[in-house]
Amino acid sequence: MLRVGLIGLGEVSGVHVNAINASECGELVAVCDSDPDRKSEWTEFPFFSDMESMLQKMKLDVVHICLPHYLHQSATELCVKYGAHVYLEKPIAINYEESLKQLELAESTDRKICVSFQNRYNKSFMKLVEILQNEDVGEITSIKGLVTWFRPESYYTSKPWRGRKAEAGYGSIINQSIHTLDLIQLIGGKLESCKATLSNLTDYDIEVEDTASATFTFQSGVKAFFHATNAYTENSSVELQVITEKEKFTIKDSRLYFTNENGRKEVIEEDDRIPGSKFYYGMGHRILIERFYRSILNHTEDYVHIREVVPSMEMIEMMDRSSKDMGNAQRVKREELLHGTTSKNRSTRVYAEETI
Structure with missing residues (x-):
């Protein structure tokens, strides 16, 4: 069994713990959080308030x-330094440069780093990819991704880092809807250009955007x-639509629909859900985490590697650059992102172009 540690005991940590507990390959043996008051909530595990101390003592x-x-970024580097996957x-980071x-x-390391883009493993999305790859539906022409959610002001005031540019990087596009950007780029392929606006529709005192609109060309x-957007009144279902030369497919309400010739939607596949969890938490975490553990034990690459998700950070960076002039959004090309003269680390950008 793999010895597993968990750093950061906020809201999403519970999803990880449930997945680890359900694993046949890993066992949670230590937890860490900078808030010592959390120790009383995690009495069944050795508790650390310093991650380096945990890494030194627990041999994870x-x-x-x-x-x-x-x-x-800094936490990933430290874990790899101590030999942990x-x-x-x-x-993966707060911005494109850090990514x-x-x-x-x-x-550069033999340690594996898996990114939690678990929505790739929703049954609805996997079925969609299977159809697009194996059935005669024609070439893909269009993709649409919609995320209309709600976050109260308390979401930001309770954890102020979420609204700060230097600590969150961005708002809705990096925190709530990055999964949808990831699925779009998986289907669309290599990005060519983007035109976008980032804005704020709420009256919250935050530095990051709560709303974004963009067009991408691949x-x-x-x-x-x-x-x-985070400015709606509730967390509406995420929608991902793909139109091909012959067909139209839509993922909504955790189901994959096919629109027939009469305009009627027919359900093709439905996601599994975990009882008692948020509606958008499916089985993806459990599937990906177990997959990652097995890749470690079996020495395979069957997980979400960082190189696969850097494109989502490219999309975010290009949206930001395009939106600098809010009155007249500019189209930004990926080539400019990789070879832009404003880069502080042009060699790193060229490295990314060669590896992605």
């Missing part, structure tokens, strides 16, 4: 990182429209 095989965004909650440093780390010719 795997560490799950569930920390605020700005700590992801890493299961990293999204995002390239994470990519360099992943490519090198394949596929066009995508994306809209995400």
Whole structure:
């Protein structure tokens, strides 16, 4: 059994603990949080308030990182330094520059770093990919991704880092809807350009955006429209739609629909759900975590590698650059992102182009 540690005991940590407990390959043996008051909630495990102390004393095989965004890079580096494999909650870093440093780390170590993009393993999405790859539906022409959710002001005031640019990186596009961006780029392929606006529709005192709209063009010719907001009145179902030359497919309410020739929707596949969890928490965490553990034991690459998710950070960076002039959004090309003269680390950008 793999010896597993968990760093960061916030809301999402419970999802990780449930997945670890259900695993046949891993066992949780230590937890860590900078808030010593949490110790009373985790009495069944050795508790640490310093991650390096935990890594020194517990000889862990795997560490799950569930920390605020700005700590992801440094925590990953520290875990790898002490010989642990890493299961990293999204995002991989607070911005594109840091994501390239994470990519360099992943490519230079024999430790595995898996990113928690678990929605790839929802049954609805896997079925959609299977159909697109294996059935005669024609070429993909369009993709649409919608995330209309609600976050009260207390969401930011209770954990102020979520609203700070230097600590969160971004708002809705990196915290709530990055999974949808990931699925869009998986279907669309290599990105060519983006035009976007980032804005705030709430009256909250935050530095990050709560709303974003964008169009993406992929090198394949596929066009995508994306809209995400935390300014709705509830957490509505995420929608992902793919239109091909012959068919239309929609994932909504955790189901994959096919629209027939009469315009009627027919259910093709439905996601499994975990009772008592949020509606958008499916079985993905359990599937991906077990997959990652087995990849460690069997020495395979069957997990979500950092190189696979850097494109989602490219999308975010390009949206930000495009939106700098809010009155007249500019189209940004991926080539400019990789070879831009404003880069402080142009060699790293070229490295990314060669490896992604």
